[in-house]
Amino acid sequence: MDFDDFRLQKIVKRRSSRPSEGSYAGMIRKTSTRLIAVVALGALVACSSSTAAPGSASSAADGGASGGRLYVAMMNNAEIVVLDETSRAIVEHIPVGKYPTALVQTPDYSKLYTTNFGDNTVSAIELATHKVQSISIDSAPAVAVTSADGHDVYVALGSKHIVAISTTSDTITSTLSVDDAPAAIAISPDGATLYVAAVSFSSGPAGPLANKIEAISAATGAVVHPPIGVGNGPGWMSISPDGSMVYTFNALSGDVTVVDTVAWSVTATVSLGSNSFPGLGAVSPDGRLVAVTDFGTADVTAIDARTNKVVWKTSSDGRPGALGFSADGTRGYFADSGHASLSVSPLTFFSGLFTN
Secondary structure, three states, rough: OEEEEOOOOOHHHOOOOOOOOOOOEEOOOOOOOOOEEEOOOOOEEEEEOOOOOOOOOOHHHHHOOOEEEEEEEEHHHHHEEEEEOOOEEEEEEEOOOOOEEEEEOOOOEEEEHHHEOOOOEEEEEEEEOEEEEEOOOEEEEEEEEOOOOOOEEEEEOOOEEEEEEEEOOEEEEEEOOOOOOEEEEEEOOOOOEEEEEEEOOOOOOOOEEEEEEEEEEOOOOOEEEEEEEEEOEEEEEEEEEOOOOEEEOOOOOOOEEEOOOOOOEEEEEEOOOOOOOEEEEEEEEEEEEEEEEEEEOEEEEEEHHHHHHHEEEEEEEOOOOEEEEEEOOOOEEEEEEEEEHHHHHHHHHHHHHHHO
C-alpha cells in the first residue's frame, strides 16, 4: 500500500467555515468506499455503500454512482464534517456533543456513535437522515466499541465503568464496573468478551496508564482472564478479525504488545524505535497488517502480523492520531493534528486535547 500525499487539511482550511484547530487526515490511495473517520483520538472505520448488503464492501468498491462519503469528527468543532470522497468537497456539517473523541458504526452501516468527552454525552447519528440523538452519560466517555451483532455499543467511562447502549433504543441497558478507569477497550468477534486497559488520572489527564490489560464478560463484567502485564502506557488496543490476538499500543514504552487471547500470554513485543510514542492502531480486515500512528516520531508504522516485524513507515505532516482501514482492506486513513503540533512534546500535546 502507498500513502497518498493528499491531505484533508486542505479541504478543512479552504472550504469549511468552521475549521477545527488541529484536525487533519491523510489516506492510502486505493478504491472508493463510504468511510467514517474520527480525528485526533478515535478509530477510523469504514462502511460500504448504503445500497450494499451489510459487510459486502466489495459491492461498493467504486463508491457507487453517487460516490462515497467521508465522515470526519472534528474534535474542537463539536461536529462531524461530511465530505464527498470523489470530489473531496465538504457537503454537510452534523452537530454532535462537545469534544467528540471516538466514532464507531453499527455493522449494518445504519448508525454512527460519537463519544463526547466534553459534555458527558454520546451522539447517535442515523446515516440515512443524519438525525442526531444525544444520550446522557454520568461520566466522561472516551472510547467505544460495537458488538459484532450490532445490538450494543460499549462505552468506556472515566468513572471506572463501561456502559452498554442499545442501538435499537439508544438507551443505556447495563453498566459494568472495572477496577480502574478504562483507557482502551476491544471486543471479541463473538461479542462475549471485553478486553480492557486501565488508566489512572491521579497525575493528570494523560496518565499514568497502568501496564496491564484484563478480559471481562461483556454481559456481566465478571473477570474472564486476570490482568496481564503489557508495555508501559497501553492507551489504545485493537483485536485481530478472528479474535485470537489483541494488540496494545503502549505510549510510554514506545512499543506494541501482542497478546494471545486463548493462551492469555504475551507472544511478542514490537519496538517502534527511539523517541516513539504510539498513539492509536488498527488491524487490517484480513488480519495480516497492524498499523499504528506515532505521536513521537510523527509517522505511521506497519507491522506484519504474521512475523511481528515492522515492514514500513510513512511520515505525517503533524502528530498523527486516529487510524483505520476500509471494510475491504484496500484503503486506509490516518489523522494528524497539523504541522504546528510538532512544536510541542507528544505528552504535552496529548494532555492539551483534554484541557483546552
